[in-house]
Amino acid sequence: MQAVQLIETTGPDGLRLVDIPEPDAGTGAVIVDLHAAGVSFPDLLQTSGAYQVVRPLPFVLGVEGAGVVRSAPTDSGLAAGQRVAVLATGGAWQETVAVDANSVFPLPDSVSLAAGAGMLMNYLTVHFALDERARYRPGETVLVHGAAGGVGVAALQVAAALGLETVAVVSSDAKAEVARANRATHTVPVDGFKDRVLELTGGRGVDIVLDPVGGDRFTDSLRSLAPNGRVVVLGFTGGEIPTVKVNRLLLKNISVLGTGWGEYVRTFPDHPARQWEQLEPLLRSGALRVPEPTLHPIADAAEALRSLAHRSATGKVALSLQP
Numbered sequence: 001m002q003a004v005q006l007i008e009t010t011g012p013d014g015l016r017l018v019d020i021p022e023p024d025a026g027t028g029a030v031i032v033d034l035h036a037a038g039v040s041f042p043d044l045l046q047t048s049g050a051y052q053v054v055r056p057l058p059f060v061l062g063v064e065g066a067g068v069v070r071s072a073p074t075d076s077g078l079a080a081g082q083r084v085a086v087l088a089t090g091g092a093w094q095e096t097v098a099v100d101a102n103s104v105f106p107l108p109d110s111v112s113l114a115a116g117a118g119m120l121m122n123y124l125t126v127h128f129a130l131d132e133r134a135r136y137r138p139g140e141t142v143l144v145h146g147a148a149g150g151v152g153v154a155a156l157q158v159a160a161a162l163g164l165e166t167v168a169v170v171s172s173d174a175k176a177e178v179a180r181a182n183r184a185t186h187t188v189p190v191d192g193f194k195d196r197v198l199e200l201t202g203g204r205g206v207d208i209v210l211d212p213v214g215g216d217r218f219t220d221s222l223r224s225l226a227p228n229g230r231v232v233v234l235g236f237t238g239g240e241i242p243t244v245k246v247n248r249l250l251l252k253n254i255s256v257l258g259t260g261w262g263e264y265v266r267t268f269p270d271h272p273a274r275q276w277e278q279l280e281p282l283l284r285s286g287a288l289r290v291p292e293p294t295l296h297p298i299a300d301a302a303e304a305l306r307s308l309a310h311r312s313a314t315g316k317v318a319l320s321l322q323p
């Protein structure tokens with residue numbers, strides 16, 4: 001079968017499209033023929049050796065995908081022909097994967113395989129950030145940085161499904177359109193976002209800030225919070241890791257929270273299944289929506305990663321794994 005492996009840590013140029021054996025169906029795992037696989041910022045970091053988890057070369061990139069079950073153990077609750085999304089820690093940028101049953105999530109008919117391929121990492125991360133970390137309350141207001149990117153779009157969609165008002169921070173009119181199409185309540189430009197947020201909220205500020213970007217906007221994120229507000233750190237796509245003068249936290253009784261969903265799952269491996277129990281009914285009812293990703297052929301995996309590196313991508317990016 002075809003797969004994309006990282007051969008050397010030289011960035012996207014270190015990828016190679018290779019032929020490798022199919023996984024063994026006799027291991028008690030669920031065998032899934034993938035139609036598409038998600039492309040995420042951790043994949044980009046891994047190509048340069050900058051991710052916190054370092055795997056020996058060569059290895060197959062990717063963690064999430066969607067496809068059709070080929071075979072499954074009789075006690076798994078899954079059946080051949082079933083449409084599913086998967087978390088494949090051994091690599092998802094390949095045509096067929098073998099995964100544990102607790103890493104397989106049946107997809108409702110409302111979610112295409114292409115959309116399902118790129119939803120798990122971002123949607124589960126955002127749900128974890130809002131539910132487990134920020135402890136959201138219905139009716140609260142959430143500021144979303146990088147709102148037209150993959151994590152940002154997921155944040156807007158999940159927040160809307162949970163009954164939260166959103167303020168999307170964007171860098172262009174085109175990205176503002178993307179945010180509005182994904183149910184943003186308000187959009188504001190990056191430059192001067194703090195003042196605009198305070199205007200929108202009558203000087204009160206927002207309850208939660210979701211920040212996958214980092215960089216020099218972090219202090220103004222703190223200043224944008226209402227009393228008892230929370231900044232939730234999701235990552236640093238802007239490159240720079242900000243620091244916090246903790247006296248600022250005292251002024252309005254605000255908090256800075258880290259969201260390491262992957263690390264949490266390594267400690268509590270059943271947590272994604274518990275999240276799915278909450279999210280799947282919202283998907284089925286249409287309250288939670290998953291937009292179609294930008295699809296690249298598997299041979300163009302390096303270009304897909306470069307679109308993340310250059311921040312030219314809007315929404316989710318995924319690889320098509322089937323002809």
